[in-house]
Amino acid sequence: MENNFDINNLVRENVKQMKPYSTARDEFKDFDIADMIFLDANENPFENGVNRYPDPQQGSVKEVLAKQKFVKTNQILLGNGSDEVLDLLFRAFCEPKKDNVITLPPTYGMYGVLANINAVENREVLLSDDFQPQIEKIIEAVDEQTKIIFLCSPNNPTGNSFSDESVAYLLQNFRGLVVIDEAYIDFSKKDSWSNELDEYPNLIITQTLSKAYGLAGIRLGVCYGSAEIISVLNKIKPPYNVNELTQKRAIERLGDTEKIKAEIESIITQREKLLKELLDVKFVEKIYPTEANFILVKVDDANKRYDKLIAKGIVIRNRTTQPLCDNCLRFTVGTEQENMKLIVALKEIN
Numbered sequence: 521m522e523n524n525f526d527i528n529n530l531v532r533e534n535v536k537q538m539k540p541y542s543t544a545r546d547e548f549k550d551f552d553i554a555d556m557i558f559l560d561a562n563e564n565p566f567e568n569g570v571n572r573y574p575d576p577q578q579g580s581v582k583e584v585l586a587k588q589k590f591v592k593t594n595q596i597l598l599g600n601g602s603d604e605v606l607d608l609l610f611r612a613f614c615e616p617k618k619d620n621v622i623t624l625p626p627t628y629g630m631y632g633v634l635a636n637i638n639a640v641e642n643r644e645v646l647l648s649d650d651f652q653p654q655i656e657k658i659i660e661a662v663d664e665q666t667k668i669i670f671l672c673s674p675n676n677p678t679g680n681s682f683s684d685e686s687v688a689y690l691l692q693n694f695r696g697l698v699v700i701d702e703a704y705i706d707f708s709k710k711d712s713w714s715n716e717l718d719e720y721p722n723l724i725i726t727q728t729l730s731k732a733y734g735l736a737g738i739r740l741g742v743c744y745g746s747a748e749i750i751s752v753l754n755k756i757k758p759p760y761n762v763n764e765l766t767q768k769r770a771i772e773r774l775g776d777t778e779k780i781k782a783e784i785e786s787i788i789t790q791r792e793k794l795l796k797e798l799l800d801v802k803f804v805e806k807i808y809p810t811e812a813n814f815i816l817v818k819v820d821d822a823n824k825r826y827d828k829l830i831a832k833g834i835v836i837r838n839r840t841t842q843p844l845c846d847n848c849l850r851f852t853v854g855t856e857q858e859n860m861k862l863i864v865a866l867k868e869i870n
Contacts, residue, residue: 524695525695525721525722527721527722527746527748527749527752529695530613530667530696530697531612531613531752532611532612532613532614532615535611535612535752535755535756538755538756539755540754540755540756541759543561543573543576543759543760544560544561544573546576558572561573569764570763570764570765572764573760573764574760574762574763574764574767575767576759576760577754578598578762578767579593580767580771581598581740581762581767581770581771581774582596582598584770584771584774584775585742585774588774588777589712589714589744590714590715591714591717591744592747594747594750594751595717595744595745595746595747595750596742596743596744596750597742597743597745597750597753597754597757598740598741598742598743598761598762599740599741599742599743599757599761599762600739600740600741600761600762601728601730601739601740601741602701602703602726602727602728602730602741602742603630603634603741604741604757604761605726605741605742605743605753606630606631606634606699606726607634607637607638608743608753608756608757609668609697609699609724609743609753610634610635610637610638610640610668611638611756612752612753612755612756613667613668613696613697613752614638614640614667614668615640615665616638616639616640617639618665619640619641619665619666619667620640620641620642620643620663620665620666620667621635621640621641621642621643621666621667621668621669621670622642622643622644622645622658622661622662622666622668622669622670623635623642623643623644623645623670624644624645624646624647624653624658624670624671624672624675625644625646625647625842625843625844626647626651626675626677626678626839626842626843626844626845627647627670627672627675627676628670628672628676628701628703631670632644643661643666644843645657645658645661646843646844647675647678647844649844650680651675651678651680651808651844652680652682652683652686653671653682653683653686653687653690655686655689655690658690659693659694662694662696666694666696667696667697668696668697668698668699669690669694669696669697669698669699670699670701671687671690671698671699671700671701672700672701672703673687673700673701673702673705673710674702674704674705674707674708674810674811674812675812676703676704676812676814677814677816677837677839677842677845677848677850678808678810678816678845679704679808679809679810679811679812679814679815679816680808680809680810680811681708681710681811684710687700687713691716691720691722691723692720694722695722696722697722697723697724697749698720698722698723698724699724699725699726700713700723700724700725700726701726702714702725702726702727703726703727703728703730703731704731704732704811704812704813705727706731706732706733706784707731707732707784707787707788707791707811707812707813708811708812709811710811712725712727713725714727714744717744717745717746721746721748723745723746724743724744724745724749725743725744725745726741726742726743726744727741727742727744728740728741728742729741729742729770729773729774731813732780732783732784732787732813733773733774733780734773734780734783735769735770735773738765738766738769738770739766740762740766740770787813787853790853790854790855790856790859791810791813791815791853793859794815794851794853794859794862794863795807795810795815797859797863798815798817798863798866800867801863801866801867802867803819803820803821803825803869804817804818804819804866805817805818805819805820805847806818813852813853814850814851814852814853815850815851815853816839816845816848816849816850817848817849817850817851818846818847818848819847819848819849820847821847822838822839822840822846822847822848822849823838823840825849825869826838826849828869829862829865829866829869832865832868832869834861834862834865836849836850836851836852836862837849837850837851837852838850
C-alpha cells in the first residue's frame with residue numbers, strides 16, 4: 521500500500537473514546553440459547569414471532585452473505601437501507617464543520633444530503649463528458665481534512681462503471697476512505713471491488729438488496745470493509761437497526777439464488793431490447809452506455825417528454841437539472857410488458 525493508510529488517523533476522537541451500547545442480547549452470546557429463559561430485556565413474553573428483540577449483529581444474514589460474497593462475517597455491516605450505512609460513515613469519520621468529502625456529480629443525491637445533515641463540506645468534482653472520474657481534479661480538491669471520496673459505480677444516473685485504473689489510483693494515493701457504491705453491480709459484467717478488500721485497507725463497498733434482489737421494501741443495505749472499519753461502525757450503529765422481519769425475509773430471498781439469477785438475466789435482456797428500440801424514437805438524441813438496470817437518454821426537451829409520458833400513465837425520472845444531464849431522462853428497465861408500453865408511448869408522442 522503506497523499511502524501508509526492508518527484508520528486511527530480518520531476516526532473522530534469522540535468515537536475513539538466511546539463504548540458501544542451493550543444490548544441484553546450481547547451479554548450471553550457465547551451460550552447455547554435453545555433452552556434459556558429470557559427475562560433480561562423487558563420484552564413481552566408471549567411468543568408471536570416478533571416479541572423478542574432481533575439479533576443486533578444479524579449473524580444469520582451475515583453468514584449467508586459471507587459465503588456468497590467470499591468475505592468474512594467481521595467484514596460486513598448491515599444497515600436499515602444503504603442510506604443508514606452511508607450516514608454511519610459520516611458520523612464515524614467526519615468531524616462536523618471541519619472535515620470534507622468529495623463527490624462526483626452527476627451521482628446519487630444522498631451523499632450530498634447526508635453531508636449537509638452532518639455539517640460536512642461536500643466538494644463536488646464533476647465527472648468528465650464521458651462520465652468518468654477526473655483524477656487530477658479530484659486529487660487537487662483533496663486536503664488534510666478530506667476524509668471520504670464517494671464513487672458510485674455503476675453510476676446513478678449515468679449507468680456506466682468507472683475504470684478500474686481510476687479507482688485503483690485513488691485507493692493507492694488517497695489517505696482517506698474510498699467508498700464504492702455498488703448498488704447496481706449485479707447488472708454489470710465487472711467484478712465487485714469486494715474481491716479487493718484484503719488489498720486495500722481504505723476500501724469500503726456498499727451494496728443493497730433493493731435492486732437485483734428485489735427487496736426495496738425491507739430496507740437492507742450492506743457495507744463491506746476491513747474488520748477494523750466495521751468495528752468502528754459497529755460502535756455507533758443503533759443496537760437493533762435491522763428488524764427481525766427484514767432479517768428473515770433477507771435470508772429467505774438470499775437462499776433463492778436461481779430465481780435471483782433468472783430475474784437479473786431477464787432485466788439485462790430487456791435492457792438490451794430497450795436500447796435497440798430507443799434508436800427508433802425520433803426525439804431521442806443520445807443513448808448512454810449502461811451497466812445498470814436503467815438507461816439514461818438525452819432528448820430534445822426533457823420537461824416536455826416527461827409530462828407527455830406522465831399523461832400516458834408512465835412515470836420515469838427527469839434528470840435534466842443534474843450536472844452534465846441537460847435534457848436527460850432516465851428509464852428503469854421494467855417487465856417485458858411494461859417496457860413495450862413505454863416504447864409504444866414514446867413512439868406515439870409528438
